[in-house]
Amino acid sequence: MNRQISFALTIGILVLTLYFIYYLFFPLTKNQSVPIKLGLDLRYGIHIMLEIYDPSKRILSDSEMRQIMGILEKRLNPTGTYEVVIQQAGKNRVIIEIPEITDTNEALERVTKVGKLEFKVDEYDPNTGIMTKKTVLTGDRIIRATVEYDPTTHYPHVAFTLDSEGAKIFEQITREYLQKPIYIYFDGKEISAPIVQSVITGGSGIITLGQKDKDSALKEARELAIYLNAGKLDYPPVVLEAYAIGPTLGEKHLKKSLEAGIIALSIVALFMITFYRVPGLVAVFALVFYGLLFLWIISVSNTVLTLGSIAGIILSIGMAVDANILIFERLKEEIRAGKPINTSLDLAFARSFDTILDSHLTTIIAAIILMIFGTSTIQGFGFALLWGNVVSFFTAIYVTKTVMYLIFYSNPRLVSIE
16 A cells, blocks of 8 residues: 555544544534434333234244234334334234333233224014114225314314225215214224215215314324224234333433443553554554444434444454454564565454455354344344444554555654554
């Protein structure tokens, strides 16, 4: 690497370092948080584990599980802006983490309701002489539901739009039952019984919510709209565990994790500078660059940072400094063999490359296996370990190398290790 290239690359690395610092920590100057999503174990919220079975075949297929998780996602995150974590655990279990919520009952109601909407009409059975209610349409035909207000009373209701087949059925029902009630049931409970005033065409209608105060009606209308838009669950889930993590515990976890990371980085930095002097200082700078780059990747990829992830990061710090030690020890051997410093520097990086690549590749393979077969916490650890090793390899080989060559061109004696 010649002088001009090493100088240009070093400038680029410094610019990137400043950008990462600005991106990650500038929000703190405006009393905002660092732009990294924290997992449930680092703040507070609710953890729920569900088990779901089809009674006829017990175990559900992967596509059925994905559909169920999609429904739960729409129920818990209807706007798509909330940081809810929903992931499959094993064949029939789903783990749900809802941050910054403490009402466990409300969360359980959202995830355990079947969400089945039925339109029923009165039907007389001549054999028994009993009037029964027959289901003539279900909520599966609804493609969109919204909360609207009556223009006269300003009372909230749910307006819905049906698909083409549902529109035909609804038109036929309202024509047949003109001036008669249509009963609307949600999860087996009657919520409305409007009288058909005219034939309804176009596949749209409204669901009123009975005589309630306006606030209660609005809350119920919003809940109903969420369920109708998300769809119904074919198989009612069973709650295996549900517990809340308090704000104090989450803050304690985060504080302890940060302390562990700072202590680990400080000890590593002290060791490197003590044993390798200026090259050790370069390695510390590479570690700082590594940490900033890693946090930036977590931020822009919208990855949730958990305790498992932090453990993976701390372990990756050790992997990162290990690569630098291999390079510096090889540099020592070449200098002791009487070779010029520039040749020793070239050989140190060239002959360390294969060893560093092999060690990182084996760890990356292990991390991928953890991500594929592990549970949520293990997957977070595997993700951090995977990207930590990718970033570690880049910083050890390219960042350390670039800065070392620039120092060599400035003063060769500074990179000499005896």
